[in-house]
Amino acid sequence: MDGRVAVGRTGPLLLGEVGEGEWVVGGVGARRLAREYGTPLYIMDEARLRANCRAYVTALRDAYPNSQAVFASKALCCMAVCRLAYDEGMWIDVVSTGEIRTALRAGVPAGALLLHGSNKTAEELTVALEAGVGRIVVDNVHDLDLLDSLTRESRRRADVLLRLTPGIEPHTHKAIVTGGVDSKFGLGIVDGSAREGVRRAMEIPGLRLRGIHCHIGSQVMELRPFEIAAEAMMEFAAWMARDLGVRVEELDLGGGLGIRYLPEDEPPAIRDYVSTLARIVKERAASAGLPLPTLLVEPGRSIVGDAGATLYTVGAVKRITGIRTYVSVDGGMYENPRPALYQARYEAVLAGRLNEPTDQTVTIAGRCCESGDILIWDAVLPEPRSGDLLAVFSTGAYNYAMAGNYNRYPRPPIIFVRDGRARVIVNRETVDDLLAKDVPPA
Numbered sequence: 177m178d179g180r181v182a183v184g185r186t187g188p189l190l191l192g193e194v195g196e197g198e199w200v201v202g203g204v205g206a207r208r209l210a211r212e213y214g215t216p217l218y219i220m221d222e223a224r225l226r227a228n229c230r231a232y233v234t235a236l237r238d239a240y241p242n243s244q245a246v247f248a249s250k251a252l253c254c255m256a257v258c259r260l261a262y263d264e265g266m267w268i269d270v271v272s273t274g275e276i277r278t279a280l281r282a283g284v285p286a287g288a289l290l291l292h293g294s295n296k297t298a299e300e301l302t303v304a305l306e307a308g309v310g311r312i313v314v315d316n317v318h319d320l321d322l323l324d325s326l327t328r329e330s331r332r333r334a335d336v337l338l339r340l341t342p343g344i345e346p347h348t349h350k351a352i353v354t355g356g357v358d359s360k361f362g363l364g365i366v367d368g369s370a371r372e373g374v375r376r377a378m379e380i381p382g383l384r385l386r387g388i389h390c391h392i393g394s395q396v397m398e399l400r401p402f403e404i405a406a407e408a409m410m411e412f413a414a415w416m417a418r419d420l421g422v423r424v425e426e427l428d429l430g431g432g433l434g435i436r437y438l439p440e441d442e443p444p445a446i447r448d449y450v451s452t453l454a455r456i457v458k459e460r461a462a463s464a465g466l467p468l469p470t471l472l473v474e475p476g477r478s479i480v481g482d483a484g485a486t487l488y489t490v491g492a493v494k495r496i497t498g499i500r501t502y503v504s505v506d507g508g509m510y511e512n513p514r515p516a517l518y519q520a521r522y523e524a525v526l527a528g529r530l531n532e533p534t535d536q537t538v539t540i541a542g543r544c545c546e547s548g549d550i551l552i553w554d555a556v557l558p559e560p561r562s563g564d565l566l567a568v569f570s571t572g573a574y575n576y577a578m579a580g581n582y583n584r585y586p587r588p589p590i591i592f593v594r595d596g597r598a599r600v601i602v603n604r605e606t607v608d609d610l611l612a613k614d615v616p617p618a
Contacts, residue, residue, distance in 0.1 A: 190436055190523055190569040191221060191485050197531035199567050201485065202593025206527035206565050209487060209598060213591055215565070216507035217487040218576050220601075222594035224483040225257070225572075229264035231446040232475055239447075239454035240471050246290055248431050248476030249275055251573040254590065255282035256601035257480065262288060267310070269474050273303050280307065290428075290474075292339075294361050298322055305332045313337045313389050313428070315362055317369075320376050320383075327382025337389040337428055338363060338377060340370045342408035344392040344401050362390065365412055374416060385422065387469060388412060391430025394477060399444050399452050405429065406453050410460035417466055428472040429453055435481040437570045438523055446478065477573040484572020486512065486588070487527065490564040491543070501538040503560045508542015509549045510582040512568075512575045516548050524555050527565040532558040540566065544583050576602070584610055 192201035199206045202221050209217060229247070236243040247261035248269045258268050259282040267288040268279045279289055287310040293300065294315045301322055304312055314320055314336050327334060341362035363373040377385045392405045406429055413424040434443040444452075454471065461468050488505035495501045514520035524540060526532075534556045542549035551568065560566075579587045586605030591598050 188439065189525070190439070190482060191224070192567075194530045197529060199525060199527035199530060199565075202598070203596035204593045204598050206487060206567060209591070209593075210489065210565055212598070213589060213600070214604065215487050215489040216505070216511055216588040218511075218571065218588050218590040218602075219485045219487060220257075220480070220572055220590060220592050221483045221485075222260070222592040225260060225480060225592075226264055228446070228475075228479045228483060229261055229266055232450065232473065232479070233265040235447040235450035236454075236471070236473070239451045240457070240468075242468060243454075243471040243473075246428075246472055246474045247479055248474045249279065250577060251476030252480040252484075252577050253278055254576070254602050255279075256590075256592065258282040258284055261479065267472075269476070270309075273300050276300075276303055276307060276309065286310065290337075296322065298326065301326055302330075305330055305334060311335050311337055311386065311426075313339050314373070314377065315339045317363075317373065317376065320373065320380065323383060324380045327380070331382075333382050333384060335384045335386045336377065337387050337426060338370070338373050338385070339389045339391070340365050340373075340409065340412065342366075342390050342392070342405050342412075344405045344408070365408060370412065371415070374420065374422065378420070378422065387424045387426030387428065388416075389428035389430065389472075391474065392432055394432050395434040396432045397434040397441070397443050399449060402429070402432070402449065403452060403456055406456040407460060410457060410464070410466075413466060413469070414460070414464040417464070423467065424469045426472060427457060427469040428474065431474040431476050431478070433475060433478040435478050435570060435573070437521055443478075446475075479573075481573035482570050484570065484575070486568045486571040486575065488566045488568070490560055490562055490566055493560055493562060501536065501560075502541045503538045503555075503557075503566075504541045504543055505551070505566055506543060507588070508544045508551065508585075509546065510542075510544055510585045511579045511588055512542075512551060512571060513578050513580070514574060515551055516546070517578075522552050522568050522570065524552055524557070524566055524568045526557050526560065527567040529558050529564065534558055536560065540568075544585070581605075581610055586610060 232245040246267040246269050258279045262284045269290045270276045271292045286308040289309045290311040291304045292313045339362040343366045363370040416422045492504040509516045536559045540552040589604035590602040
């Protein structure tokens with residue numbers, strides 16, 4: 177078990193405020209949201225979302241003017257969020273044709289897109305080349321071989337960054353460590369494949385090598401791993417300049433900054449994270465006699481994660497004397513697979529009973545036909561009743577993005593709330609949507 181998670185009035189709300197005992201977010205109360213939009217319901221606080229974008233843009237401008245923030249749309253990819261991030265001054269990181277098309281249809285210029293992916297297909301790269309995607313982040317030799325062939329055939333040129341793995345393994349769940357030596361991502365610095373990747377990229381006439389990229393992992397809660405990664409990347413940039421005469425014009429240090437899922441979590445501040453990266457790059461460039469590269473960072477979770485919450489309705493309450501009480505809600509692992517995937521932990525409150533004593537320890541269960549469909553093992557709440565509304569915080573990242581249709585449950589809608597108003601940005605799926613792709617039997 178993950179231990180007791182203190183929730184409710186025992187600590188400050190991670191999102192929204194208390195209004196006469198009711199959870200209120202963006203000026204809209206939980207009861208109204210449930211009444212008008214149903215549950216389960218993904219809720220995004222638009223003001224906080226914009227504030228998170230601006231925090232990165234402003235911090236970069238102040239610490240390192242030649243810089244660009246890039247929203248990692250994999251955290252929450254829909255047209256409204258992509259457009260909001262772009263309007264706030266960010267570029268968009270995409271990983272597939274679906275994410276490319278989402279950003280383009282939202283009105284984001286192709287030149288403001290960075291294409292990632294550890295196993296890009298020829299079709300995806302063709303879409304990127306034809307659209308004029310601003311940067312293609314090369315993950316491996318396979319990418320280089322495909323781009324060599326495709327740029328020759330199309331007579332197009334592509335600006336690329338090489339994704340490197342610097343051998344950094346921060347303290348986070350092993351499923352979201354991406355910069356270690358043993359990783360499916362990137363060209364390894366330690367084993368020499370990164371150097372070979374640079375040489376190979378320089379041989380391809382259709383590529384312009386703009387710089388290098390790394391991403392060490394996700395939900396990182398300390399600054400030191402980011403410092404080590406930045407130092408390793410600048411050392412590699414010095415090698416490129418010294419041995420190959422190649423300037424790193426752009427240095428993309430990825431994302432990975434953690435957020436608060438529980439009241440006791442203490443992630444670094446965005447400004448501290450950005451200023452730390454800027455300091456390392458400036459110091460290492462000066463010591464190696466290198467011109468300052470353009471600095472890019474790619475936040476995802478720390479843009480959308482704490483701006484989101486999910487609202488549920490309590491159904492069955494099962495008490496097993498001397499063992500535990502299961503409180504079942506109308507969502508579960510189909511719309512939030514993170515607890516089942518890597519034991520993610522959350523805080524929750526009974527959204528209509530915030531003024532009542534929190535004296536019951538219960539387990540929040542989903543409705544999927546899996547014993548492992550548990551959203552929170554030990555939540556401290558008022559005694560729950562069927563029909564209660566339950567709000568789970570910090571669900572803006574990798575919830576909708578990773579949702580599925582297990583047991584053929586339709587995915588919830590997403591709404592923006594701000595200044596007392598709510599609007600739908602992704603419609604609720606229906607059973608007809610699920611059946612639309614089925615081929616009826618003869």
